[in-house]
Amino acid sequence: MSHQVRVKICGLRDPATARAAAQMGADAIGLVFYGPSPRNVSVAEAQAVLAALPPFVTSVGLFVNADADWLRDLLKVLPLDLLQFHGDESPEYCRSFGKPWIKAVRVKPDTNLIEYAALFHDARGLLVDAFVEGTPGGTGEAFDWSLIPKDLPLPLILSGGLDPVNVSEAVARIAPWAVDVSSGVESARGVKDLNKVAQFIKAARHA
């Protein structure tokens, strides 16, 4: 039996937008903790977003080679459900926080996703994203989906350049466990457009 694809809206920064995205049917929301990103949030902003979420919506924190002590301290004051690692983190680092986590892989033509899945075997899923030199994520760029093997042994989260127009084809072709979007539902970098969020969720679910 096929599952209904889960939808994660990434890079939310304020409580009203996060709550609206959840009410539109988002299964998960992502909070970016990466200073150079236009979607970076402070601890206080993240706390406000979490407080505004209805139940059964997964809160995901995104990190890029974050200092382990800093992240441990963050988790004492921010009850994130899931950690998403976007840098060069090792499997040992990822599992050291005692929280469920997923690993992002930025796919190049020679990337072996089966090897990544073996290396990060205790991740809850593998998020595949476009490789863009110098930018660890949220680029709005897609990659060649034919590089994704059909027999990946971890739940696949497809991201990279998805938008309300291409997401239904992506779901139909790849059948991922979940889709993840940021730029494709924005009106400007870091500014979510709720009409696009609604269109994206509808298109993903009706693929």
Ligand SMILES: O=C(O)c1ccccc1NCC(=O)[C@H](O)[C@H](O)COP(=O)(O)O
């Ligand atoms: O969104 C960011 O600015 C970001 C910065 C650093 C690491 C990861 C980041 N985003 C990660 C995401 O989960 C995005 O949803 C994913 O990369 C897809 O982004 P997009 O192509 O813009 O939809």
